[in-house]
Amino acid sequence: METYRIIQDGDDYLLPVYNRQKIVLMRGEGVHVYDSERVVYLDFFSGIAVNGLGQAYPEVVNAIIEEAKKLGHVSNYYYNEPNVKLAKLLCEISFAQKVFFCNSGAEAVEASLKLARKYFRRQGQDRPEFISFHRSFHGRTFGALSATGQVKYQEGLEPLVPGFHFATFNNIESVKKLLNDRTAAVLVEAVQCEGGIHPADLKFLQELRTITREEGIFLILDEVQTGLGRTGKMWAYQHYDIEPDMMVSAKALGAGLPMGALLVTNQAAQGFKPGDHASTFGGNPIVSAAAVANIETLILKDLATHAAKEGEYLRNGLSALQKDFPQLFKEVRGMGLIQGIEMTRKAASLVSLCAKQGLLVGSANENVLRFLPPLIVTDGDIDQALGRLRKAVAEELKTA
Ligand SMILES: Cc1ncc(COP(=O)(O)O)c(C=O)c1O
Incomplete structure (x- = not known):
């Protein structure tokens, strides 16, 4: 089908909840994706932090093909080998x-909230409430949306799920003010990503761990965007020398296939009994096989360390850009290969101009340009991306 026809049909038949670039992507290899006009892009968005290994990584492709030939889907009323292997691997790392x-x-966020409530109900304690943070993002289902500290995602969807209270990120006193004997858990991102790339302070997360432990309530870390090597360690919490009671993962987990996971301690696990929670597709053998191949590769190639190194390289390049164009860029923030550069204006136009230069990037919180390259990215890819970004900046400066 011709490009214009695909875009036209897309606009006719897809529910219009996204502002899409007028690009039809056809295939990808490593850090590159190709569109229907054979234009090649450097992909520094990775499907929103999903493709840690880039596109079409051979071990992942093989794992998917081999498992698809063996077993498609079986439900959770039976065991399947790749899924058990994956659960064990996630616990080991x-x-x-x-x-x-x-x-x-x-x-995964829903599961964590339900588990926290059930745990305390089972203990005979009335603790149905949660503390999360302003500027946070936890997803679009009603529970996750109610936990999200940004009104723009919630407007028009009320009534939300009751029981959520919002503290100020990186301000421990604001958490202490909200804590009470009805609180079940504190839900937090180590880096607020959708909120504009704001990493948690070391002391803040450590104190959060201390006070949740003192209160006997759960610390739930949302590592949906930060997990699996992206921040320069396998999990972002490892930068903080703490351990949560529960953690939610998704995005990069299935190496491009849809998968979420709730990871918990044995103690927290006591909250759920058979029948309390379920998911038809959860742990599907094909997705699990992809996830195992993905994680084994991350470990074998030590891609977390690589992400730390390349993240530093990217950050230096973005800082130089910020210094050269202070009228456009305010601040560079991030951790490893999640980097954002806050702009003095909305980022949408620069995102489009980057795409025209053959560089896919995203935005966060409207005025932050967001970079999430695959973990396999090299210095050379970053040099090329920065070159294209500078060309896009030159165009952007002509527009205002
Ligand atoms: C931190 C965080 N939590 C939860 C979610 C929701 O994930 P999903 O879109 O897979 O439901 C996102 C998505 O961007 C996220 O960044």
Whole structure:
């Protein structure tokens, strides 16, 4: 089908909840994606932090093909080998002792909130409430949306799920003011990503760990965007020398296939009994096989360390750009290969201009240009991306 026809049909038949670039992507290899006009792009967005290994990574492709030939889907009323292998692997590389699988970040957040409430109900305690943070993002289902500290996502959707209170990120006193004997858990991102790329302060997360432990309530870390090597360690919490009671993962987990997971301690796991929660597709053998191949590769190639190094390189390049164009860029923030550059204006136009230069990037919180390259990115790719970005900046400056 011709490009214009695909775009026209897309606009006719897809529910219009996204502002899409007028680009039809056809295939990808490593850090590159190709469109229907054979234009090649450097992909510094990775499908929103999903493609840690880039596109069409051979081990992942093979794992998907081999498992698809063997077993498609079986439900959770039976065991399947790749899924058990994945659960064990996730526990080996994290604090966790038990895992629940679902299909997305929002679902993993839902599972964590339900588990926290059930746990305390089982203990005979009335603790149905949660503390999360202003500027946070936890997903679009009603529970995850109610936990999200940004009104723009909630407007027109009320009534929300009751029981959520919002503290100020990186301000421990604001958490202490909200804590009470009805609080079940504190839900936090180590880096607020959708909120504009704001990393948590070291002391803040450590104190959050201390006070949640003192209160006997759960610390739930949302590592949907930060997990699996992206920040320069396997999990962002490892930068803070703390361990949560629960953690939610998704995005990069399934190496491009949909998968979410809730990882918990044995103690937290006591909250759920058979029948309390479920997901038809959760832990599907094909997705699990892809996730195992993905994580084994991350470990074998030590891509977290690589992400730390390349993140530094990217950050230096962005800082130089910020110094050269202070009228356009205010601040560079990030951790590893999540980097953002706050602009003095909305980022949407520069995102489009970057695409015209053959560079895919995203935005966060409207005025932050967001970079999420695959973890396999090299210095050479980053040099090329920065060159294209500078050309886009030159165009952007002509527009105002
Ligand atoms: C931190 C965080 N939590 C949860 C979600 C929701 O994930 P999903 O879109 O897979 O439901 C996102 C998505 O951007 C996220 O960044």
